[in-house]
Amino acid sequence: MSLEAVQTDAEGYLANSDDWSEELATELAKQFDVELGEEHWKVLNAARAIETESGSSPGLRKISKRADTPIKAIYVLFPDGPAKLIAKIAGIPKPKSCL
Amino acid sequence: MTNSGTPKKRSLSVICSKGSFDMAYPGLILANAARMAGVDARLFFTFWGLDIVNQKKIDHLHLNLVGNPSSPVPAMIAGLPGVEALATAQMRKEMERLDIPPIREFIEMLDDAGADLYGCQMALDMFKLTKDDLVPQVKEVLTAMDFMDMSEGAQIIFI
Numbered sequence: 259m260s261l262e263a264v265q266t267d268a269e270g271y272l273a274n275s276d277d278w279s280e281e282l283a284t285e286l287a288k289q290f291d292v293e294l295g296e297e298h299w300k301v302l303n304a305a306r307a308i309e310t311e312s313g314s315s316p317g318l319r320k321i322s323k324r325a326d327t328p329i330k331a332i333y334v335l336f337p338d339g340p341a342k343l344i345a346k347i348a349g350i351p352k353p354k355s356c357l
Numbered sequence: 358m359t360n361s362g363t364p365k366k367r368s369l370s371v372i373c374s375k376g377s378f379d380m381a382y383p384g385l386i387l388a389n390a391a392r393m394a395g396v397d398a399r400l401f402f403t404f405w406g407l408d409i410v411n412q413k414k415i416d417h418l419h420l421n422l423v424g425n426p427s428s429p430v431p432a433m434i435a436g437l438p439g440v441e442a443l444a445t446a447q448m449r450k451e452m453e454r455l456d457i458p459p460i461r462e463f464i465e466m467l468d469d470a471g472a473d474l475y476g477c478q479m480a481l482d483m484f485k486l487t488k489d490d491l492v493p494q495v496k497e498v499l500t501a502m503d504f505m506d507m508s509e510g511a512q513i514i515f516i
Contacts, residue, residue, distance in 0.1 A: 318393055319456065319466070330469035339395025353393075356386050357457060 271345060271352050278349030286347045294347075298335050300325045302348045309350040317341060317355025368397040370508040372515045376408030377421035378445055378460075384516040385409075385463045392470040399511075400467070401504045402495070403477035406516075407484060410476060410491045415461050420445040461492070468494035475499045 264282060265273040272278055283302065287294050294302070304325035308316040318341050322329050336343040341353050369391040373384040384400060391398040408414040422428045422435035422444055434440060449459070458466060468474065476491055476498045488498050499507075 318470075319458070328469065329466055333392075333469070333471055339393065341393035342395070356390055 266346075269352065270342075272349040275349055283347050283349065290343055290347070292336060292343070292347070297327065297331070301327055301332060301335060301344060305344050305348045305350060309348075314355075315345055315351045315353045317353050317357045318344075319357040320355070365510060366397060367391075367395075368508075368511040369399070370504070370511045370513045371398065371400045372504075372513065373400055373402050373406035373409055374404045375516060376405030376414070376418060378418040378448060379420050380516065381406075381409045381418055381460055382457070382463075384514070385460070385467060387514060388472050389463070389467055389470060392467070392472055397471075397511075398467075399473040399475065399504075399507060401475050401477060401499070401501075403480045403501075404483075407476060407480050407486065407491075409460060410464065410474065410495050411486065412490055412492055415464070415492060416459070418445075418460060420448050464492055464494050475504060477501065477504075 264277050267273050284294055287298070292298070301321060304327075305316055305321045308314075308320055308324055316324075318329060318332060321327075321344065322332055325332075327335075332340050332344075336347075345351065345353055369388065371384045371388050373381070375381070384406075388398040388400050402410050408418060419441055422430050422441050423432050428435055430440065430444065435444075452459070457463075464474070474495045476488065476495050478498050478500045481487065481490075481498055488495065
């Protein structure tokens with residue numbers, strides 16, 4: 259689905275998880291000035307996996323452990339609000355965790 | 358409707374003045390939440406809050422049960438030897454279960470997330486400490502006025 263057609267909620271999170279695709283993620287990332295590389299995908303896939311398994315959108319700490327990517331690196335990969343950015347690009351809901 | 362320009366970046370200043378195990382976390386959690394949401398964050402550790410970043414005390418903070426109106430234990434019991442230590446141990450276990458990091462790790466996490474940590478000059482003088490007594494993540498030792506200057510435009514939380 260193209261970026262123009264995709265629906266997001268008022269805060270910019272994907273409204274319908276079925277709309278997500280890797281292509282869409284790449285387009286969404288570009289909107290935030292992020293170019294997705296291998297390291298980005300490690301993080302995004304970890305976030306999506308945890309969300310699928312637990313039903314709950316994870317915080318950075320869980321993502322960091324699962325993706326085996328240090329917190330410091332995550333802040334470089336997804337600057338300026340990584341918790342929200344990762345969730346938006348990965349097509350998962352806003353994280354409910356405080357960590 | 359015209360846009361007056363790019364919105365000013367939000368920033369948060371947290372003043373941590375308490376050193377009990379339970380009161381150490383709120384400041385750290387709020388600063389971390391700010392960083393996760395893209396808000397700049399800086400913390401000022403003053404008075405008992407210095408214990409949170411004191412190398413000798415950071416791993417040994419205690420839960421405050423006596424003189425705490427929210428305490429689940431009556432004051433007379435809470436003051437007995439070992440009760441506070443036991444309650445603290447229980448709280449640590451619960452934190453572990455919820456995957457909330459211990460204070461030292463939390464401070465490292467905050468530093469990695471780009472928060473700036475500062476110690477209070479006056480408090481250090483009072484407790485006869487130097488910057489070397491503090492964890493390496495503390496960037497600098499400042500006066501309250503320095504911290505106020507840094508906090509221009511920021512939202513300030515006092516804990």
